[in-house]
Amino acid sequence: MHPTATRSEQETNTPPSSEPLISVQGLSVEYAIGGNGFWGHSRGSLRAVEDVSFEIPRGETLGLVGESGSGKTTTGRAVLRKVPLAAGRIVFDGEDITELHGEKLRRYRKRMQLVFQDPYASLNPRKRVFEIVAEPLLVHGVVNRIRDAEPQVRDLLALVGLPPDVLFRYPHAFSGGQRQRIGIARALSLHPDFIVADEPVSALDVSIRAQVVNLLQDLQEQLGLTYLFIAHDLSVVRHISHRIAVMYAGKLVELGLPDQIYDDPKHPYTRALLSAVPVPDPAVEKTRRRIVLSGSVPNLADPPSGCRFHTRCPIAVDRCREEEPPLTQRAPGHQAACWLT
Amino acid sequence: MSAADTGPLLEVDGLDVCFFTRAGVVKAVRGVSFDVHRGETLGLVGESGSGKSVTSLAILGLLQPPGRVTGGEIRWKGRSVVGRGGAKLAKRIRGHELAVVFQDPMTSLNPLFTVRAQIAEVLRHHLGMSRRQADERVVELLDLVGIPAPRARADAYPHELSGGQRQRVLIAMALACEPELLIADEPTTALDVTIQAQILELIAEIQERLGLAVLLITHDLGVVAGVCKRVAVMYGGKIMEQGSAEQIFHRPAHPYTRGLLRSTPRVDVVLPRLVGIDGMPPDLIAPPPGCPFQPRCDVASAQCAEMPALERDEEGREVACWHASDRDPLRAGDEHAPVV
Numbered sequence: 228m229h230p231t232a233t234r235s236e237q238e239t240n241t242p243p244s245s246e247p248l249i250s251v252q253g254l255s256v257e258y259a260i261g262g263n264g265f266w267g268h269s270r271g272s273l274r275a276v277e278d279v280s281f282e283i284p285r286g287e288t289l290g291l292v293g294e295s296g297s298g299k300t301t302t303g304r305a306v307l308r309k310v311p312l313a314a315g316r317i318v319f320d321g322e323d324i325t326e327l328h329g330e331k332l333r334r335y336r337k338r339m340q341l342v343f344q345d346p347y348a349s350l351n352p353r354k355r356v357f358e359i360v361a362e363p364l365l366v367h368g369v370v371n372r373i374r375d376a377e378p379q380v381r382d383l384l385a386l387v388g389l390p391p392d393v394l395f396r397y398p399h400a401f402s403g404g405q406r407q408r409i410g411i412a413r414a415l416s417l418h419p420d421f422i423v424a425d426e427p428v429s430a431l432d433v434s435i436r437a438q439v440v441n442l443l444q445d446l447q448e449q450l451g452l453t454y455l456f457i458a459h460d461l462s463v464v465r466h467i468s469h470r471i472a473v474m475y476a477g478k479l480v481e482l483g484l485p486d487q488i489y490d491d492p493k494h495p496y497t498r499a500l501l502s503a504v505p506v507p508d509p510a511v512e513k514t515r516r517r518i519v520l521s522g523s524v525p526n527l528a529d530p531p532s533g534c535r536f537h538t539r540c541p542i543a544v545d546r547c548r549e550e551e552p553p554l555t556q557r558a559p560g561h562q563a564a565c566w567l568t
Numbered sequence: 569m570s571a572a573d574t575g576p577l578l579e580v581d582g583l584d585v586c587f588f589t590r591a592g593v594v595k596a597v598r599g600v601s602f603d604v605h606r607g608e609t610l611g612l613v614g615e616s617g618s619g620k621s622v623t624s625l626a627i628l629g630l631l632q633p634p635g636r637v638t639g640g641e642i643r644w645k646g647r648s649v650v651g652r653g654g655a656k657l658a659k660r661i662r663g664h665e666l667a668v669v670f671q672d673p674m675t676s677l678n679p680l681f682t683v684r685a686q687i688a689e690v691l692r693h694h695l696g697m698s699r700r701q702a703d704e705r706v707v708e709l710l711d712l713v714g715i716p717a718p719r720a721r722a723d724a725y726p727h728e729l730s731g732g733q734r735q736r737v738l739i740a741m742a743l744a745c746e747p748e749l750l751i752a753d754e755p756t757t758a759l760d761v762t763i764q765a766q767i768l769e770l771i772a773e774i775q776e777r778l779g780l781a782v783l784l785i786t787h788d789l790g791v792v793a794g795v796c797k798r799v800a801v802m803y804g805g806k807i808m809e810q811g812s813a814e815q816i817f818h819r820p821a822h823p824y825t826r827g828l829l830r831s832t833p834r835v836d837v838v839l840p841r842l843v844g845i846d847g848m849p850p851d852l853i854a855p856p857p858g859c860p861f862q863p864r865c866d867v868a869s870a871q872c873a874e875m876p877a878l879e880r881d882e883e884g885r886e887v888a889c890w891h892a893s894d895r896d897p898l899r900a901g902d903e904h905a906p907v908v
Contacts, residue, residue, distance in 0.1 A: 294760035402848050432615035433787065437831035437844030444841075459760065462833040466842065489835060503765035504835045505790030509813040511836060512794040519769055520762045523730045 246321060247282035248453045249306065249421055254279045254315035256298070256305050260528055273528045274313070275301045277477045280554075283470075285420075288447065288454040290468030290485075292461060292500070296524045298477040299457045303423040306455060307339050308332060320420070337367050340414035344426035346406035350398040356409055357394045360384065363416045383412040386449075388442060404435035408442065415446070423455045428463060440467060461504050465489055470560070473497050476525050476535040479554065483561035493563035496536050534566070542567055575646055576603035577749055577781055578627065578666075584639035585622050585631065592853040596622040598805040599640070601878070604749060609775065609782040611796030611813070613789060613828075617849050619805040620785045624753050626650075627783075628668055629658030664694045667742035671754035673734035677726040683710070683737050684722035690744045709740040714770060732763035739770065746778065753785045768795055789832050793817055801825050804850045804860025807878060811885030821885065821892040823868075824861045859889070867891045 256276040276298040283289045293299040304310045306317060308324065316325045324335050340363075343349035350359055360383055361376035363369075370376045381391055387408040398406055407427060414422055424443065428436040440463060446452060458464050464471060471488045473481040473496065481494040492498045499518040506512055520539045525531050531538050537547040546566050554562045585597035597619040604610050614620040625631050627642055629649060637650045644666065649658040662668075670676050678686060687709060688702035697705065703722075710718035713736040726734055735755065742750055752771065756764035772795060775782055784796055792799055793813060800810040801824065809822040820826045827845040847864040850856055856863055858873040865872070871890045878886040 294762065404848070432849070433789070433828060434615060434831045434845035435848075437833075437842035438846070440833075440842055441844060461761070462835045465835055465838065466833045485838070499762060501835060503761045505764075505768075505788065505794050506834055506836050507789035507793045507817060507829060507832050508834070508836075509793045509817050512790075517765055517769070519765050521766075523732055523763065524760075 246285075248285040248320055249455075250282040250318040251306060252280045252316045252318075254302065254305055254317070255313040256301050256310055257313040271528065274530070275477055275527060276305060279315075279474070279479045281472055281479070281482060283421075283453055283455060285453055286447070286451050287469040288456050288467055290464035290471040291455060291457045291474065292459065292464050292471060293474035294459055294500075294524060296476070296527065297474040299459075299474050300425055302474070303341070303425050303455055303457050307341060307423055308336070309341075333367070337417045338419050339421045339423070340417065340419040342407075342410055342414050342422060342424040342427045345430050346403050346410055347430070349410055350406055352398055355395050355397055356384070356389075359398070359409060360412045360416055363413060367417055369417065379416065380412075383416055386415065386446070387412045402435070403431050404438055407431065407439050411439075411442065411446070415450070418450075419452070421453045421455070423457070425457045426459065427456075429458065429460060436463070443467065461501060473500070476530060477527055478535055478564070480536065480565075481563040482554070483558075483563075487558060487561040491558075491561075493557050493561070493568045494536075494565050495540050495542055495568065497563075499541075534564070576605045577645060578604040578783070579641070579643040579646075580623070580627065581643070582640035583623065583626060583637065583642060585619070585626050585635060586638045588634040588636070594852045595855060596635070596805055596852060597626065598855075600802070600805070600807055601640075602800050602807065602810060604781050604783055606748065607775075607779050607781055608798065609784060609796045611792035611799040612783060612785045612802060613787065613792055613799060614802035615787055615828075615849060617804075617852065618802040620802050621753055623802075624668070624751050624783070624785055627751065628662055628666065629655055630662075663690060664745045665747055666749050666751070667745070667747035668751040668753065669735070669738050669742050669755045671757050673731055673738055673758060676738055677734060679726050682723050682725055683729070687722075687737070687741050687744055690741055694745045705744070706740075709744055710737070712743065712774070713737070713740040714766075715740070730763075731759055732766055735759060735763075735767055736770065739767075739774070743774065743778070747780060749781045749783060750775075751783045751785070754787070755784070756791065757786070757788070764791075771795065789817075789828065801828070804855060805852060806860060806875075806888065807886075808861065808889070809885070809887045810878070811883070811887075815883065815885045821887040822861075822889045823865045823891065827864075827866075 254276060255274060255278055257272045257274050259272050279302055281289060291299045291302060301310065305312055316323060319335055327335060357380055360380045361373050364376045364379060365373055384391060384393060389405065389408050428439050431439060444467060447454060456464065456467055465485050468485055471483060471485055472479055475496045481488065481497045488497060489501065492501060499520045502518045518541060522539050525535060525538055533549050534547040534552050537543040540547065552564045552566045554564045557563050581601050583597055583600045587594040587596055600623055612620045626637050642649050644661055647657055648654040684706050687706045691697045691702040691705055706722050707718045710722055715721050715733060715736055756767050759767060768791065771782065786792060796813055799813050799816040801808045803824050808824050809816065816825060820829060830843040831845060833842055845864050850860045858875045862868045862872040876888050876890045878888045880886045
């Protein structure tokens with residue numbers, strides 16, 4: 228159990244020669260504004276995610292970072308085919324699943340699962356732990372009667388570090404950390420290859436957060452899982468990810484290895500984001516230079532011209548207001564979208 | 569002039585707060601003591617259920633039944649603000665000499681009134697300003713907290729503002745009567761990191777400019793490290809350790825403080841593995857006897873069944889632990905040495 232050792236091995240292997248487990252190309256998602264509008268008239272649409280591309284090699288974690296409204300959660304859902312795509316292609320384990328539907332999509336869905344942020348809202352309070360964890364098995368026809376699932380559920384609970392006596396209790400009896408373990412057990416019940424973890428530890432206390440992060444890392448090693456780890460907390464992301472993608476206002480602005488992103492960020496937004504994270508060390512805090520961004524995230528119904536970050540960027544020039552910078556290669560495995568850096 | 573002007577602004581002395589619920593008596597705060605002096609920033613750190621927010625509500629006199637102060641004293645400039653006589657004083661100073669900013673900028677403002685109306689209400693109530701005087705002062709305050717085009721924005725309704733701007737409005741409202749102490753209860757928890765940085769900068773700047781004292785209540789050790797000179801760490805309704813930021817972060821003496829620091833991932837250092845704290849926070853209806861952290865503590869012994877007193881050492885740090893020692897959380901076990 229030496230996560231660093233495996234991590235550095237994997238890092239030296241990148242770019243990976245093997246086929247990625249999941250590959251996303253030019254993903255865009257649109258939402259109609261105001262639902263379907265009054266009398267069914269939509270007031271136009273909003274591109275929550277635009278032209279996002281990335282790959283995740285098998286057994287690795289991609290950390291997807293951004294603030295509220297950056298499109299990170301929508302990206303996670305789109306990869307799972309939970310929201311309709313406006314454009315783009317998703318290839319999972321060598322097969323294009325962009326257009327799949329019905330029984331075929333169900334077969335792929337079994338292999339991709341979601342762990343939610345809020346452990347208080349994501350478990351049905353009227354069901355016992357056993358029913359919660361067994362439900363996917365029943366839905367996907369792995370077992371025909373729910374009681375047949377008991378041995379598997381017991382194994383899953385042991386896997387996530389819960390004692391067997393929790394089986395017939397209701398979610399209200401558990402703390403946040405334990406509920407998150409139940410949610411992870413449910414996600415693992417169908418033996419998925421790929422897990423989208425959407426802010427899985429943000430709602431937990433610090434001392435509990437570390438337990439759940441460690442659990443996710445151990446499970447990855449034991450089961451060879453591939454994660455898309457969505458978070459706004461850059462310190463947790465650095466800890467758990469093999470690669471990191473930074474989103475701003477629906478676009479991917481930077482993508483790279485953790486050391487590239489944290490020690491040599493190329494995009495001014497990444498720089499500002501990193502400098503804004505407080506460090507629990509007064510001596511470090513005293514000497515750090517903080518880039519404080521003015522203003523807030525732009526309205527995506529009417530996105531700024533050119534680079535979407537130019538309205539808040541401390542170094543923007545005229546070109547940034549007119550032309551949109553493409554993602555360009557800065558070092559092996561390191562891409563950023565900025566005209567100036 | 570008098571002792572009231574030289575002593576601490578706020579003294580909390582052996583405070584007990586209980587909530588009398590149907591399930592039992594929740595002992596949310598047990599024997600908490602600390603002082604806040606003029607112009608200083610004290611950080612009160614703890615996880616959920618540690619009693620940090622309940623302590624702030626008790627100071628403000630805002631505890632609602634079934635919660636009640638059941639013991640101890642809270643003094644504002646030497647005068648009690650608890651009990652029957654104290655409630656009157658608490659009401660008079662609250663919002664005036666003693667102001668508060670809560671966590672959630674989405675629900676702390678009334679959605680039906682403009683920003684101007686809500687801030688002006690404070691000014692007219694506490695300072696007896698006329699409508700015109702209040703209107704002028706509202707614009708000054710919005711300018712002070714960095715709202716662009718304050719004259720126009722004063723007529724905005726809360727839903728027209730972003731989360732960061734709403735928090736700025738709440739800070740403007742708290743500063744309206746030039747308080748001597750600002751209680752900031754998780755002021756940035758609901759905000760994005762870049763907005764959090766803006767608000768923390770604003771609080772530090774205002775503190776410097778107006779010389780007010782700040783009691784910052786948070787679960788985020790990073791926020792405390794950047795802002796506070798002195799820090800108190802709470803767990804299970806008690807203060808575990810209290811000292812300068814340097815002492816708490818570089819030489820933590822209490823096993824809980826050490827555990828908390830070890831569990832916190834940092835952006836500037838890569839640790840091979842986080843070390844969490846096993847177990848869960850205590851049940852405050854039937855707290856474990858003695859030290860509340862004992863069931864999760866890796867150095868606990870039989871002695872811990874008795875609660876150790878907060879002992880002050882020669883450097884002025886106070887620790888409540890029989891096994892207090894000070895070691896650097898990162899240097900402590902060199903197996904956790906930074907990798908990068």
